[in-house]
Amino acid sequence: MALQDYVTTGNKDTRSGFGAGILELGKTNPNVVALCADLAGSLKLDDFIKAFPERYVQVGIAEANMIGIAAGLTIGGKIPFATTFANFATGRVYDQIRQSVAYSKKNVKIAASHAGLTLGEDGATHQILEDIGLMQMLPGMVVINPCDYNQTKAATIAVAEYVGPVYLRFGRPVWPIFMPDEKFVIGKAIVMNEGKDVTIFATGHLVWKSLEAARQLEAEGLSVELINIHTIKPLDEEAILRSVAKTKCAVVAEEHNRIGGLGSSIASLLAHNTPAPLEYVAVNDHFGESATPAQLMTKYGLDTVNVVEAVKKVMGRKG
Amino acid sequence: MASVEELKNIASQVRRDIVRMVNAVNSGHPGGSLGCTDFMVALYFNQMNHNKNFTMDGLGEDLFFLSNGHICPVWYSVLAHAGYFEPSELATFRKLNSRVQGHPATAEHLPGIRSAAGSLGQGLSVAIGAALAKKLNKEDKSIVYTLHGDGEFQEGQIWEALMFAPHHKVDNLIATIDYNNKQIDGDVDQVLSHRDLKAKLHEFGWDVIEVLDGNNMEAITAALADAKSRTGKGVPVFIMMHTVMGKGVDFMENEHKWHGTAPNAEQTAAALAQLPETLGDYKAG
Incomplete structure (x- = not known):
C-alpha cells in the first residue's frame, strides 16, 4: 500500500475500538473477563457489561487491587483485561504489575485509555507521557500503541490470543479512521509508504499526523518511507534496520516523553547497529497541562508541522 | 488426614529445616516462618485438598497464596515434605541458579508456587482473582487460602481487597493473618497500630474466627475446619491467628530482631537441640 491508499473512512476514538474489540471477544472467547476501576463508560465497556455481566468485575477506585485480581484470574484460565486510564493503569500500580503480573508471568492484559496529551482538559495529573517507558522496561511485557479505531479493535482481539502480559495503550479523542480493517500481527511493523529519502517511524495518534506530513513532503518532491510501529515491544528491529539502511535517516513520532518511549528504543537499536541521524517528535521531558487536544499538540510540538520540520532537519544532517 | 501427633512431628522437622536453611546462607527470615509452622503444616497435611503433581491452574483443588513472601522457608519445607519437590532442594535456598528463591517466585517454576510475593500487600488481591476464577469455572467448588503478616496490613492494597x-461475596476464600504483633522496626502496635482489627474486619463484612494460640496444633486444626464449614455462605472467612514469632526456639520467641536475622553456628546448634529430627534432615549443600 502507499499514501493514497489510506482513505479516511470516518472519525472515532481509539477507546471505542477497544470497546468494540472486547465485545467481539466476549462473544468468541468465554474466558475473556473485563475489570474496571470505576471508569466503565470511559473505557467503552457498556456493551460488554450488558452482554456478559457475569464476566465483568467492577473493582471500584482501587487499581492496585484490580491488577492483583487480574493476576489471580489467570490462575484458572481466564484472560482478564484490567482497564482504567493509562496513568492509573501504570504509574499508580507499577509494583503490582511488576510482581504480580510481569515477574509472575501472568496472562493479564492491561488496557489503558486516555493516554498522552490528547486527554485534553483534565490536565497533567491525568496525561501520562511516561507509560510506554515504564511498561517496556518490564521483562516480558508486550507494549502496543495502536493508531486508530480499526487498529485498536484488531489489536484488542490479537492480544487475547497471545499468551503473556500485554500493555495496550489507546486514547480519548475522536481521531480519523484510516487503517484497513485487517488482522493485527503483534510485533510486525506496517510499511504504509515506501520511500528512499527519509523514514518516519510513528506510533499511536502520531501515525495520523505523520501520514499528513508524509503527504505534504511527497507533494514537495521528497520520497518518504512511513512505518507504523504499533508494537513498541517487541520492536520489529528487522523492519526498522532495513528501512534506515535505505533512507539513512529517520524521525520518530510519538505522544510520549522523548525519554523512554519509541524514540529511545529506536535510537538504541540504531546506535547498536547502523548509526544514523535521528530526530524526535515527542514531548521534551515535560508534563502537560489543561487545554484542548489540538492546542496541546501544537504547544508541545506533536503536530503535522513538527513532523515536517523534523524530516527536513534530519535530512540536513545526512552525510 | 494426619493425626495431631503426626502433624506435630512434621512441624518439628519443618522448624529444623527453617533454621538450617537460613543458617546455611546467613540470610532469610526465621521468626515468622517458625511462628507460622503449625498453621502451614495443618493447612497442607490436614486441611487442603491439593495435588502435589502441580499445575498452575489448580483446577478442582484448593489453592494457597503466601502474601508475606519473606516467610517462604516454612512454605518451601512444607511443600517439600508434602511431595511437591525433593527436600534435598531446600539446600539450594537463596543460592545461585536455584528454584528456591529468597522470596517465592514462579519464574523458576518451583512446584507449588502460583504467584511471586515479597513486595507486601498483594496476595489477597491475587487470591481473590483466583477465587473468582473458580466461581467462573462453575464446577470448581474448592477453596482459596491466604496467609498474611500483621505488619503487612499497613499496606493500602490490603484494605482495597x-x-x-x-462486597462481591467471595465466599470461597479463607484469609489468615499471622497476628504476632511484630514487624521489622518493633511491635506493630508501636510502629503503626491497626487498633481494633477484629472490629474493622467485622465492619468490612468478613466472618472472623479468632485463634488465641496459633501455635497449638489442636486449636489450629479446629479453627481451619471451622473456617471451611463457614465457606459458601455469601461472605469471605478470616482467621485472626495469634502466634509467637520464633516459636520453638526459645531465644527467638517474641523477639522481633529474629524477623530477618539468621542464627550463627552456635545459635543454630542451640536451636536444633530444641527441635527433634522426626523425618530426617535434608542433606546440606
Missing part, C-alpha cells in the same frame, strides 16, 4: 471480597 478487604473491602472488595465481602
